[in-house]
Amino acid sequence: MDADIALTVDGERCAVTVDTRTTLLDALRERLGVTQPKKGCDHGQCGSCTVLLDGRRHLTCLALAVAHDGAEIVTAGGLASPDGDLHPVQQAFLDHDGYQCGYCTPGQVCSAVGVLDELRAGHPSLVTDDLAAEDPDGDDEIRERMSGNLCRCGAYAGILAAVRQAGQQTTDREVRA
Amino acid sequence: MKELTYHRATDAAAAVALVADDPDARFLGGGTNLVDHLKLGVARPGTLVDVSRLPLDTVEELPGGGLRVGAAVRNSDLAAHPAVRRGFPAVARALLAGASGQIRHQATTAGNLLQRTRCVYFQDVTTACNKREPGTGCSALEGYGRYNAILGASEACVTTHPSDLAVALTALDAAVVVLGPDGERRVPMTELHRLPGHHPEHDTVLRHGDLITAVELPGSAVAPASTYAKARDRASYAFALVSVAAALDLDGDVVRDVRLAWGGVAHRPWRAYVAEEALRGAVLTEDSARAAASAELAAAVTTDQTAYKVAMVRNLTAHTLLRLAGGAR
Numbered sequence: 001m002d003a004d005i006a007l008t009v010d011g012e013r014c015a016v017t018v019d020t021r022t023t024l025l026d027a028l029r030e031r032l033g034v035t036q037p038k039k040g041c042d043h044g045q046c047g048s049c050t051v052l053l054d055g056r057r058h059l060t061c062l063a064l065a066v067a068h069d070g071a072e073i074v075t076a077g078g079l080a081s082p083d084g085d086l087h088p089v090q091q092a093f094l095d096h097d098g099y100q101c102g103y104c105t106p107g108q109v110c111s112a113v114g115v116l117d118e119l120r121a122g123h124p125s126l127v128t129d130d131l132a133a134e135d136p137d138g139d140d141e142i143r144e145r146m147s148g149n150l151c152r153c154g155a156y157a158g159i160l161a162a163v164r165q166a167g168q169q170t171t172d173r174e175v176r177a
Numbered sequence: 178m179k180e181l182t183y184h185r186a187t188d189a190a191a192a193v194a195l196v197a198d199d200p201d202a203r204f205l206g207g208g209t210n211l212v213d214h215l216k217l218g219v220a221r222p223g224t225l226v227d228v229s230r231l232p233l234d235t236v237e238e239l240p241g242g243g244l245r246v247g248a249a250v251r252n253s254d255l256a257a258h259p260a261v262r263r264g265f266p267a268v269a270r271a272l273l274a275g276a277s278g279q280i281r282h283q284a285t286t287a288g289n290l291l292q293r294t295r296c297v298y299f300q301d302v303t304t305a306c307n308k309r310e311p312g313t314g315c316s317a318l319e320g321y322g323r324y325n326a327i328l329g330a331s332e333a334c335v336t337t338h339p340s341d342l343a344v345a346l347t348a349l350d351a352a353v354v355v356l357g358p359d360g361e362r363r364v365p366m367t368e369l370h371r372l373p374g375h376h377p378e379h380d381t382v383l384r385h386g387d388l389i390t391a392v393e394l395p396g397s398a399v400a401p402a403s404t405y406a407k408a409r410d411r412a413s414y415a416f417a418l419v420s421v422a423a424a425l426d427l428d429g430d431v432v433r434d435v436r437l438a439w440g441g442v443a444h445r446p447w448r449a450y451v452a453e454e455a456l457r458g459a460v461l462t463e464d465s466a467r468a469a470a471s472a473e474l475a476a477a478v479t480t481d482q483t484a485y486k487v488a489m490v491r492n493l494t495a496h497t498l499l500r501l502a503g504g505a506r
Binding site for chain 2: 003020021042043044047057059069121123124125126132
């Protein structure tokens with residue numbers, strides 16, 4: 001069965017007809033030519049297909065496209081400003097050598113943006129000692145929250161430093177604003 | 178994957194009728210488990226009725242300190258909800274111990290409870306599995322078995338239920354609200370999931386067309402002093418080897434009341450009534466906690482591959498209770 005759906009991808013509205021069996025990942029990559037989300041394991045285990053979907057980090061390999069008709073999607077390719085300035089997370093990955101082979105990078109970058117939002121919102125994680133804490137912080141928090149994104153190049157140390165830096169920068173920016 | 182007809186439900190009763198009238202239809206919630214099963218060929222429905230956008234996505238506080246959690250509330254939202262963090266920490270910790278941040282944004286409350294076993298043979302359609310294909314046999318009996326059950330298993334099936342949330346809800350005496358073709362009813366969490374017996378293909382007591390619309394958590398003296406501990410092969414993002422949900426009400430060092438449930442040991446979340454009874458009225462010490470767990474584990478049946486679970490769940494139970502007694506999570 002085919003279904004007509006509409007997705008907004010990196011600010012651009014796209015209408016596409018998909019077979020109802022199509023995952024969001026395949027709709028993006030194969031139908032719309034949006035190749036930042038990567039097909040790694042295709043079973044929800046590696047995180048390389050992560051995008052920001054309606055403002056939150058989300059896997060696209062375990063989501064049927066038809067079930068997300070109307071969704072707003074931001075991929076790692078849509079994070080930079082229109083004049084080309086990198087997003088603070090992208091710049092921090094560059095500064096700390098977090099990219100390495102790069103296959104998992106678009107998912108890592110999207111996940112990191114989501115992680116920083118979740119930290120700012122005061123959402124707890126498994127390693128948050130006090131569930132009533134309003135400002136979870138620290139490297140253990142970042143490690144735990146990034147654990148759904150696997151990298152076998154061994155870039156974790158750089159990625160940790162990058163997320164820490166980006167978190168500091170965006171906090172500073174909010175304070176200045 | 179076979180051809181799929183897709184319906185987006187806008188009304189719970191209509192969704193129930195659609196599925197109840199079609200043996201080949203299934204509900205679709207967040208889809209983190211079902212979509213994977215479609216790809217693997219483990220699930221082969223002809224019709225999906227998407228219930229994820231039904232207005233079942235709120236958390237309401239009930240009189241007496243309880244909570245009513247809509248079936249479509251996302252796992253991340255439930256874990257972050259102030260009333261859950263404050264009043265039912267075992268629920269928040271169980272959710273946060275499950276899956277990854279991305280998956281928790283997608284997975285729903287009801288879907289979490291209805292996720293299916295991660296037994297490698299269940300997920301591999303080239304192997305025999307009584308849960309996937311009744312009557313074909315159980316490959317896990319003689320195969321890779323370190324995740325297998327130690328309590329309540331049968332010759333037909335030795336697998337375990339994978340949900341963390343279900344274990345916490347079982348300890349805290351939650352119930353699910355079910356809308357079926359004949360109307361609404363409540364099923365206690367302790368009765369929702371089945372032991373395998375001769376029919377491991379049925380994970381729960383729900384019938385085809387039954388839709389979980391909410392989870393109800395009663396207020397209690399023990400729920401605010403509750404937690405969830407999970408032992409697994411890596412520090413994060415893995416299923417439990419064993420897990421413990423515990424809630425404790427102490428009078429000095431005497432146990433006034435206690436709730437205990439275990440994950441990773443049985444075909445369903447295992448409410449440890451024997452251990453609870455042994456502890457109630459006793460002085461809580463490492464020895465009394467370990468003895469209580471041992472009393473519950475007297476019924477355990479193990480193999481070379483699962484023997485470790487007995488010691489692991491006993492140790493984790495004692496450790497978790499003593500931490501709770503000390504005021505830590």
